[in-house]
Amino acid sequence: MDTSFYTSFQPQLTGDGSDTLYSAEYGETFHSTFGAVTETEHVFLSGTGIKQRLAEGQSARVLEVGFGTGLNFWVTAQYSLATGARLEYVALEKYLLPAATLTQLNHDHLPAVAQDIRLAFLDWRSGLPDPLPGSQLHWCYDDSIRLDLVVGDATSVSIPPQDYHAIYQDAFSPGNNPELWTPSFFTRLFEVLTPGGRLATYSVKGEVRRNLAAAGFQVQKQPGPPGKREILTAIKPTPRP
Numbered sequence: 001m002d003t004s005f006y007t008s009f010q011p012q013l014t015g016d017g018s019d020t021l022y023s024a025e026y027g028e029t030f031h032s033t034f035g036a037v038t039e040t041e042h043v044f045l046s047g048t049g050i051k052q053r054l055a056e057g058q059s060a061r062v063l064e065v066g067f068g069t070g071l072n073f074w075v076t077a078q079y080s081l082a083t084g085a086r087l088e089y090v091a092l093e094k095y096l097l098p099a100a101t102l103t104q105l106n107h108d109h110l111p112a113v114a115q116d117i118r119l120a121f122l123d124w125r126s127g128l129p130d131p132l133p134g135s136q137l138h139w140c141y142d143d144s145i146r147l148d149l150v151v152g153d154a155t156s157v158s159i160p161p162q163d164y165h166a167i168y169q170d171a172f173s174p175g176n177n178p179e180l181w182t183p184s185f186f187t188r189l190f191e192v193l194t195p196g197g198r199l200a201t202y203s204v205k206g207e208v209r210r211n212l213a214a215a216g217f218q219v220q221k222q223p224g225p226p227g228k229r230e231i232l233t234a235i236k237p238t239p240r241p
């Protein structure tokens, strides 16, 4: 792995008081500058229905495209701990950020439970060498939460086929990260999503909607969080009896 890549990341404060990272490599931030945690809650947790599922005490399997800072993971995991519902979270990530970069981000305003999970993860991450592409790393928290990190290019790594209830499509924007928005990549995501499961993403570009539809998804625009008029949810239809 090219660790010099990491030097181009800078912490950046967002509109709701939470930090995100700016990547000079991609020329954009990891989250909305209007609010990183607000975007996570609105687009991914609510957009896929995972927040409600966990609040009802149902176990959940989530696939994330782009683990990045881990923010989407801590915020999801706290809802699992609130009810004891089991969470299996698989994240695809090309460049697993080192603990030294992640500790620079201020997430003091997160609920204490999410902060505890984050600190435990950072402790684990700081003891790990940078993983080789193709590695799969496993981490567990409190019996009910399991994280599998699949390191490498998401277009070519093997995605654990788990019948996911939700997919967080959180790549950088289609213009800067085009390989993760193609019909063929969306077809791979469609195949591992359970019928009735939902993918959510912040991009509503026409090309994204067309590529998701070409892969078989039923695509819908939804109201967005502050600073973003609309977001997308894409459902895998249940087969007719």
Ligand SMILES: C[S@@+](CC[C@H](N)C(=O)[O-])C[C@H]1O[C@@H](n2cnc3c(N)ncnc32)[C@H](O)[C@@H]1O
Binding pocket: 029, 030, 031, 065, 066, 067, 068, 069, 070, 071, 072, 073, 092, 093, 094, 095, 152, 153, 154, 155, 170, 171, 172, 177, 179, 180
């Ligand atoms: C917008 S950021 C994700 C933010 C993240 N979900 C979070 O909560 O911090 C996009 C992520 O996709 C990763 N990425 C970009 N291209 C990739 C690829 N081809 N395969 C896997 N990961 C990729 C980047 O390294 C980055 O971490």
